[in-house]
Amino acid sequence: MNQDQKDAALVDMVNWLSHPQELGKSPAKIKCAGEFELHGMHYYLFKYKITIFGKWLLGVCGGYEKDSLEHCGHIFSEMQPYHKNTAIAEARKMVEAMIAYWKKEASQAGVSSEPLQESLQEHPQKNKGDFLGFVLLSDTVWDKGQFLSDLKQKWNLDIQEEKETGENHLVCSFQEDIVAVSLIPTPIPDGEAEENAENNFLWEEAVNVTKTHKAHIMVTVIGKSTDILERGKLFTKILSACCEQQNAIGVYTSGTVFEPHHFVQCADMMKEGLLPIFNWIWFGLYRGKQGICGYTYGMDIFGKEEMEVLEADTEPSKLILFLADLASYVLEEDVNLQDGETIGFSKEDKHLISFGEGVALEKNTLKITF
Numbered sequence: 001m002n003q004d005q006k007d008a009a010l011v012d013m014v015n016w017l018s019h020p021q022e023l024g025k026s027p028a029k030i031k032c033a034g035e036f037e038l039h040g041m042h043y044y045l046f047k048y049k050i051t052i053f054g055k056w057l058l059g060v061c062g063g064y065e066k067d068s069l070e071h072c073g074h075i076f077s078e079m080q081p082y083h084k085n086t087a088i089a090e091a092r093k094m095v096e097a098m099i100a101y102w103k104k105e106a107s108q109a110g111v112s113s114e115p116l117q118e119s120l121q122e123h124p125q126k127n128k129g130d131f132l133g134f135v136l137l138s139d140t141v142w143d144k145g146q147f148l149s150d151l152k153q154k155w156n157l158d159i160q161e162e163k164e165t166g167e168n169h170l171v172c173s174f175q176e177d178i179v180a181v182s183l184i185p186t187p188i189p190d191g192e193a194e195e196n197a198e199n200n201f202l203w204e205e206a207v208n209v210t211k212t213h214k215a216h217i218m219v220t221v222i223g224k225s226t227d228i229l230e231r232g233k234l235f236t237k238i239l240s241a242c243c244e245q246q247n248a249i250g251v252y253t254s255g256t257v258f259e260p261h262h263f264v265q266c267a268d269m270m271k272e273g274l275l276p277i278f279n280w281i282w283f284g285l286y287r288g289k290q291g292i293c294g295y296t297y298g299m300d301i302f303g304k305e306e307m308e309v310l311e312a313d314t315e316p317s318k319l320i321l322f323l324a325d326l327a328s329y330v331l332e333e334d335v336n337l338q339d340g341e342t343i344g345f346s347k348e349d350k351h352l353i354s355f356g357e358g359v360a361l362e363k364n365t366l367k368i369t370f
Helices: 001-020 087-108 116-122 144-155 189-197 204-208 228-242 260-273 316-332
Strands: 029-038 043-048 055-066 075-076 130-139 169-174 175-186 215-223 247-252 254-256 282-287 290-299 307-312 351-357 364-368
Touching: 001 029, 001 055, 001 075, 001 169, 001 175, 001 215, 029 087, 029 307, 043 087, 055 087, 055 254, 075 087, 087 307, 116 247, 116 290, 130 228, 144 169, 144 228, 144 247, 175 228, 189 228, 189 254, 204 254, 215 247, 228 260, 247 260, 282 316, 290 316, 307 316
Parallel strands: 307 364
Antiparallel strands: 029 043, 043 055, 055 075, 130 215, 130 247, 169 175, 175 215, 247 254, 282 290, 290 307, 351 364
8 A cells, every 4th residue: 555645645535525515624534444446547445424423424536646646636425325345336436427427528528538537647637736745754753742832833833633633643724725744654665755865966965865764754735725825835834843853854845855954944934024935946957068057846836837047157056046036036926927028137137938848847848048
């Protein structure tokens, strides 16, 4: 069983049930009751109660590809009673009904499609404004009480659990968002964290330290509030508080692994009224044929295009600050840069914008001249 994937499915199931058109609140109790494969994708069964003394009801969330933490959108419950012997069969029926429904919708809209399941597998759902990060630990211990105390002391955030989830998990509502923090007593699978640690040119020991992690804390913040920046700040504050654990050795988010003390210092920018831009966005650098190249990683979660600067004749630190200023401006002012426009920080300062196939990233990006 992929514990990270199962925990992510739990958070998404709670979030779906909490929608005003569904339960309108978090379930009183919810447990993962099993898993199954369908059409080459992985699904999780959930049983939940609307009230403490209510009946167990059935829900399903999926489908997941391999070790992905993002499902294709098959999340549903008819709020029918949960029966252990028939739960998987009933969940399969719900998934098949969803596939049939979307096929019908596509047909009525005049969309000529391949089998819908293939399309969903190729383009799994990724929600703007859903934040996910991991704090790497040197051993399988998490002091939940200390975490809540640090969150209160450092950020004046008083998070109250809606129900007891055990010493290794925390799931609660915060305004319009759902917060989930879980201790996973295993390393992040398939060397994923170690591979991404290679991107951090600012921390020489990033890879070697990351290789030593024995467990991790998974932090998820999702919700329906329209202010993604505030949700992102909440996410960063929670990760920052997790870094206060004595066994925290790294923070895996935004496509790299950060040194915990550095992550906390960057998060503290919020105390000065600034965006935690260096927590949200990774500014990658590499040397091109004629100069320094740079790129952003993390703008997409805010619904913005990633940016690249190619072959700049400048110092690496100046290029990072240039990209950071651009990213901060785009996020603070909610700007969508367009192909063919120019941008600058004064009347004389003009940088041409183009949009097309990425160089450092396997997606279309905005190219900004330096």
